Amino acid sequence: MSALVTYTQEGDIGIVTIDNPPINASSQAVREQLLSAFEQLRNNADIKAIMLSCAGRTFMAGADIREFDLPEIPAPDPNDIHALIESMQVPVVAVMHGTVLGGGLELCLSCHYRVAQDSTQMGLPEVKLGVLPGSGGTQRLPRLVGFTKALGMIVSGQPISAAHALDIGLVDAIFNDDLHAQALAYCRNITDVDHANRVIGNLPLTLSDTDKANLEQQVNKLPTADKGGNATRAAAKCTELAGSLSLAEGLAYERQAFVACRDTDESKALRHAFFAEREAARIPNLPRDLPLRNIQSIGIVGAGTMGTGIAMSFANAGFPVVLQDLSAQTLTRANELIAKTYQGSVTKGRLTPQEAQHRTDLISTTEDDLQLSTCDLIVEAVFENFDIKKAIFKRLGEIAKPGAILASNTSSLDVNVLAECSGRVPDVLGMHFFSPANIMRLLEVVRCDHTAPEVLATVMRLAKRINKVAAVSGVCFGFIGNRMLEGYLREAEFLLLEGATPSFIDKALEDYGMAMGPCRMIDMAGVDVAAKVVLEQKKSGSLPDDDTYRVVVQRLFEEGRYGQKTSSGYYRYEGRTPVEDTAALELFARLAQEHGITQRTDISAQEVVERCLYPLIAEGYKILEEGIAYRSGDIDTVWLHGYGYPAFRGGPMFYASTIGPDRVVASMQAFAKHTGNAFGYWDIPSSLAKAGAN
CATH class of the missing domain: 3.40.50.720 (NAD(P)-binding Rossmann-like Domain)
Known part of the structure; x- marks a missing residue:
């Protein structure tokens, strides 16, 4: 096994260095070697302090996320390493630089002192992956910086600067140059200080009335568990319990909560999104040493x-x-x-x-x-x-x-x-x-x-x-995102003609998790902009031979209802607030009558979601069949970052795999029977049919 953790000594200061590029992730091998290094140092009478640092551009920036898919995280347990560090006979100083995230910050919280380069960013971003800090973060951080400050960091997942960390007591000193030399000097200054009272796990924590009020306020702002708030709510509960449980009890509760979160669809979706974003940057079959063009202006x-x-x-x-x-x-x-x-x-x-x-x-x-x-x-x-x-x-x-x-x-x-x-x-x-x-x-x-x-x-x-x-x-009409958007908007318009209101459609999709429903989205972007795209398609002869296709946006455009910019579109606007508009509803009813569409009152929220999303998913399968996108994860990345698709569902393609392609196929077949399929709107791509059959 290669040396991922090394030990050197400068005078009476021991230096433990983690070197696991690119981000010094806390893999099983790193944990094994880190545990071994501290066990060997435990009885070293020649040292008076230990510096814990990382090589390369950053301190430990988190756990090895690939381990999350394993039934259990392989031994050694990070908590065992943290307990060993806390029990060392000499003070251990974490020397931080770059990004100190997740398991990296939890490791630092087990040290007796923390110093940092002034450019360092640190945080506990686990909730962004649908889990919570699982190695003491929810228990030690509030004991160190106070409940309210810790809760804010943990449920937001946002990093803070070194200056802010110094302000709240998370770090003890920050340095602006020659981190190694200044950290060494710092270590020598604290060798004679009793470090027993620097063990964070032993610090008392009692929640004040203000803390409890802040907790209630923060939790009330969080999404509900079924809308992507499962991990944040669990993290808040763990942090709250730090005020009433011993460290050992809190760590046990935290670990159980971590495992429960890890196994949810929410966490699987968020982890998929994390890896899909990184994979999207990779172009298949390109030589690694391909010379790039120099872009300066x-x-x-x-x-x-x-x-x-x-x-x-x-x-x-x-x-x-x-x-x-x-x-x-x-x-x-x-x-x-x-x-x-x-x-x-x-x-x-x-x-x-x-x-x-x-x-x-x-x-x-x-x-x-x-x-x-x-x-x-x-x-x-x-x-x-x-x-x-x-x-x-x-x-x-x-x-x-x-x-x-x-x-x-x-x-x-x-x-x-x-x-x-x-x-x-x-x-x-x-x-x-x-x-x-x-x-x-x-x-x-x-x-x-x-x-x-x-x-x-x-x-x-x-x-x-x-x-x-x-x-x-690849090149096709609308590329990945807007090509898939067509079916989504088409069905939203058909639902309007069939009797659904803009607010009903938008609420159904926003309850599903979309950042904004289709009617509000077009009003904000501009009905005129959307209509001109349709008219450009009509001019090029690329629209279906269906006189009801996207007829709503075209009629709104003709009547000068351009959305927010004219205070009327699918909605009427009071400032920026959309209000259901009788004039718009009458317009939709007239259009339905003109085209022989019978309006109905039995449209459900589930029908709205499935009719809008399943054509979008089917188009994604076609895009993959045609080689327009390299990977299904690339499609998810486009929708997550460009169209307000809910991250806790992983993207449309991941969502299809979660609910089962067979369900998508069955629903599309039912809609084809219900609404008709003269124009092929409910045709099922061969790859989707195959996935559904399997």
Whole structure:
């Protein structure tokens, strides 16, 4: 077995170092060697203190999550290691840097002292994986920093800075340079201090009336157990019990709660989502040593809301950006939006005034497209008009420097055609950002038929640099996300024509877990935007020969009901609050009458969920059959990060596997019989039929 834990000595200070790249995860082998190291040090009379540190770019950033799928976590138990550290005859000092998360922070809580680099982030993010801290986090953290502060960290799963950790007493000192030397000096200063009272597990904890009030307030804000709140509620209960149980009793209760959470569908879904996101960044069959293109400067064509958001995404990562538009008025609005956005970040304390000014200065605006000619990557972000986009790509092919990557932000159009227009086919792909682009993390990277491998690899690497979650799609209408969205929106509209109200449809899907129902979503994004996509499809002849297809959004558009921006769409708006609108309901009833659709009153929430989600899932199977997506997890990643799909359900494809593809097939067959299938809306892809049969 390779040495994942080593021991050295500098004078009278023992140094235990964990070296398990890339994140020093607490694997079984690490635990075995860590336990062995401390057992050997237990009776070493030559040392007066022990430094516990990690090699590489970070301290231990958590457990080996793959072990969660095992019936039991392999021995040694982390709690045995923690107990041994607490019982050492000399003080143990955790020396933290990078990210100290989950099991890494729990390990530090067993040490007598904690010091950290000033840039360190630390937290207990287990609830984001549908579990809770299972190795003492819920028992030791409240004993150290107080119940209310600990509860906030544990149920949110959010990391805190070293400065904040020092403030609340989680760390004892922070250093801004030469961590090793300063930590050594710190160790030498505490060798003569009695460290017996530094054992966190022995500290008393009593919940005050304020603590109990805060607990009730926090728990009331948590989702219910069936809506993704199982782990957070269990974590809150464990933390509460730290005030009434001994450490041993609390650890036993915590472990039982951890195992119970681990075995839920919620945790399995969240762990799937975690791994799917990381897998989505990997492109099959690409050589590891493939040389990437050097991207140092960015050009954006189109200074509307989307183009401006994309510009800020790159500026936030330190890239100089040229934002080009033919309209001086549009550029003025873009500059105003940039200033307003960054000022908002300053007001909220997310940026200093200097940081905001630096990011603003990175974005230059111009009407002259020749200023794009020196950019390494140019992203076209004009509105969804194919003729205009084709003309832009022809022009970019003429003016861009050799080797520049040309990308379209189109949400649905054929990027292969745009590549041909540019005359630089290998240099072209799609980069579909989601609005607002400076906030939404999803990026669909669209590989054209002849995109050069190094271009695809470069943009996937670039996505990480600008803090995006990227997934690759092939070329088809709507790519992965919007293609699947079509069936979802189609059935939502049919349900409106059949008598369901917008609020009933939205509530059913929001109760399922969607961040926003389809009617509210379109009203917010813009009915006009959605209608123009449908009209573009109609123009290209790609719509089904069904005169009821997406007729609702088209009629709303014709009547000037554009959604929130006009205070009327599927709903009427009082400010930003949607209110059921009699005029809209009458419009839906008229449309139903025009098309011979009988309205009914027996539509259930379950029917809404199944009719909207199952076509979406079926389309996902087709996408995999056609090779548009590499993996089902890539589809889940797109929906989790771009469309508000509930993480606790793992994504639409994972959800199908959870409930069983046979259930999806049976329901689709029933809907085909109930609503008819003249246009193939309920056709079952062969791969879904096969999965259902198995």
